[in-house]
Amino acid sequence: AELRAPPDKIAIIGAGIGGTSAAYYLRQKFGKDVKIDLFEREEVGGRLATMMVQGQDYEAGGSVIHPLNLHMKRFVKDLGLSTVQASGGLLGIYNGETLVFEESNWFIINMIKLVWRYGFQSLRMHMWVEDVLDKFMRIYRYQSHDYAFSSVEKLLHALGGDEFLGMLNRTLLETLQKAGFSEKFLNEMIAPVMRVNYGQSTDINAFVGAVSLSCSDSGLWAVEGGNKLVCSGLLQASKSNLISGSVMYIEEKTKTKHTGNPTKVYEVVYQIGTETRSDFYDIVLVATPLNRKMSGITFLNFHPPIEEFHQYYQNIVTTLVKGELNTSIFSSRPIDKFGLSTVLTTDNSDLFINSIGIVSSVREKENPEPSTDGTYVWKMFSQETLTKAQIVKLFLSYDYAVKKPWLAYPRYKPPEKCPSIILHDRLYYLNGIECAASAMEMSAIAAHNAALLAYHRWNGHTDMIDQDGLYEKLKTEL
Numbered sequence: 002a003e004l005r006a007p008p009d010k011i012a013i014i015g016a017g018i019g020g021t022s023a024a025y026y027l028r029q030k031f032g033k034d035v036k037i038d039l040f041e042r043e044e045v046g047g048r049l050a051t052m053m054v055q056g057q058d059y060e061a062g063g064s065v066i067h068p069l070n071l072h073m074k075r076f077v078k079d080l081g082l083s084t085v086q087a088s089g090g091l092l093g094i095y096n097g098e099t100l101v102f103e104e105s106n107w108f109i110i111n112m113i114k115l116v117w118r119y120g121f122q123s124l125r126m127h128m129w130v131e132d133v134l135d136k137f138m139r140i141y142r143y144q145s146h147d148y149a150f151s152s153v154e155k156l157l158h159a160l161g162g163d164e165f166l167g168m169l170n171r172t173l174l175e176t177l178q179k180a181g182f183s184e185k186f187l188n189e190m191i192a193p194v195m196r197v198n199y200g201q202s203t204d205i206n207a208f209v210g211a212v213s214l215s216c217s218d219s220g221l222w223a224v225e226g227g228n229k230l231v232c233s234g235l236l237q238a239s240k241s242n243l244i245s246g247s248v249m250y251i252e253e254k255t256k257t258k259h260t261g262n263p264t265k266v267y268e269v270v271y272q273i274g275t276e277t278r279s280d281f282y283d284i285v286l287v288a289t290p291l292n293r294k295m296s297g298i299t300f301l302n303f304h305p306p307i308e309e310f311h312q313y314y315q316n317i318v319t320t321l322v323k324g325e326l327n328t329s330i331f332s333s334r335p336i337d338k339f340g341l342s343t344v345l346t347t348d349n350s351d352l353f354i355n356s357i358g359i360v361s362s363v364r365e366k367e368n369p370e371p372s373t374d375g376t377y378v379w380k381m382f383s384q385e386t387l388t389k390a391q392i393v394k395l396f397l398s399y400d401y402a403v404k405k406p407w408l409a410y411p412r413y414k415p416p417e418k419c420p421s422i423i424l425h426d427r428l429y430y431l432n433g434i435e436c437a438a439s440a441m442e443m444s445a446i447a448a449h450n451a452a453l454l455a456y457h458r459w460n461g462h463t464d465m466i467d468q469d470g471l472y473e474k475l476k477t478e479l
């Protein structure tokens with residue numbers, strides 16, 4: 002098909018994994034001449050960030066990546082970064098009174114323990130997740146053939162039809178209950194995984210539930226040096242221009258360009274310190290949740306098809322403590338026989354943490370090493386900021402604690418209606434995909450999709466957008 006002259010300038014708002022991967026894919030599609038400005042008001046990386054404990058950096062936000070997250074894998078390879086295995090170790094589940102499940106060092110013992118307590122439900126759960134992932138993986142094929150979708154719903158429908166899309170409208174609880182899983186298994190095995198990963202209950206939508214359960218697969222990994230290195234790497238590789246400022250307004254205007262023709266452009270008004278500046282762009286991508294507390298962007302002279310406060314984000318606090326855990330809270334066993342490196346919790350309102358686990362610094366290749374005094378660094382997730390009294394309760398002694406509060410991911414409440422990707426003629430929104438599931442890979446998928454969508458709409462390639470029957474159509478193509 003014939004191509005129109007490429008746009009002069011593109012703006013991306015937000016330099017997290019979504020914004021930086023969008024820069025990378027926009028550069029691939031539109032070529033070397035388009036100027037790409039990437040606005041970031043805080044740090045490059047966004048929700049990928051590290052916190053320092055006694056001279057070592059630890060992941061404070063997005064930390065683990067699934068072995069089948071192909072965009073993240075590709076970025077790491079293309080950028081020449083190295084990977085580390087996400088820390089393993091033994092896991093226990095605490096219900097506020099006792100450990101209802103404890104992993105053993107022996108695979109066979111674990112199998113016997115699981116079958117004894119839950120029958121074959123653990124195996125069936127893995128099969129259910131695998132089935133969802135199988136369909137999910139179709140997106141890579143569609144994107145490698147350059148197909149794009151104009152809504153999150155159309156994208157999910159293309160992966161697995163009505164049934165797959167329907168996962169957004171059902172809770173994980175009702176889906177797994179219908180599939181015959183027992184209350185005991187749901188409370189003791191599934192709920193703790195939802196608490197550690199999304200700080201929520203099994204009332205989240207079934208798709209994000211499956212994404213969360215996929216974190217129990219083996220082979221999870223992270224980027225050596227910190228996951229945020231992917232963002233700075235993509236920014237550099239895409240030859241984009243970072244503007245360290247906060248975008249306040251986006252307004253559509255008509256401008257006479259060098260060709261002499263009046264053209265519709267977006268004026269992006271931003272603040273650097275106390276100074277207000279503005280610039281004009283042919284295409285704008287918003288790569289931050291459009292939520293007043295998280296981005297504060299106002300649209301002038303047009304109303305994007307999106308509610309202003311459409312989605313609440315969950316408060317989660319990451320706390321890192323270097324110290325000696327008070328294992329007697331969880332188990333009557335002597336401290337040197339405790340052996341667990343992660344404790345997840347069941348849904349119990351008396352508990353003030355969602356999870357606690359030993360973590361490796363971003364530089365450690367192998368399992369976490371204790372420091373010379375024998376203590377480890379522990380990571381806790383909680384809904385509220387932990388008080389000193391709560392930390393003292395959890396640790397016999399500690400010498401350092403750091404906390405970071407997040408508006409972490411959407412508060413899931415199916416049925417979910419995802420916000421539009423197309424906010425206006427040439428204005429695109431990436432983070433609507435988080436209403437299906439929030440994860441690094443989801444933002445990268447949204448970024449690739451938005452870059453393809455912007456490219457096809459710019460060139461009038463309507464046949465590459467929202468195609469039906471893609472799975473069947475591509476089955477026979479290499």
Ligand SMILES: Cc1cc2nc3c(=O)[nH]c(=O)nc-3n(C[C@H](O)[C@H](O)[C@H](O)COP(=O)(O)OP(=O)(O)OC[C@H]3O[C@@H](n4cnc5c(N)ncnc54)[C@H](O)[C@@H]3O)c2cc1C
Binds near residue numbers: 246296
């Ligand atoms: C505690 C925690 C643990 C997590 N764990 C995992 C995990 O293990 N694995 C996983 O895959 N995912 C995990 N996630 C989710 C994952 O981190 C996010 O889904 C992903 O990082 C979102 O990336 P993003 O680029 O879409 O958004 P963000 O990272 O939020 O990026 C948006 C950027 O836009 C900037 N911005 C906002 N408004 C403006 C403005 N007006 N002007 C300029 N800049 C602006 C922000 O400062 C921010 O940097 C976790 C998240 C949290 C919080």
Ligand SMILES: CC(C)=CCC/C(C)=C/CC/C(C)=C/CSC[C@H](N)C(=O)O
Binds near residue numbers: 064442
């Ligand atoms: C998108 C697909 C198919 C898979 C992504 C799976 C994945 C890695 C999801 C992450 C979910 C999430 C928000 C986890 C937060 S906590 C992570 C970890 N347990 C920690 O302790 O930091």
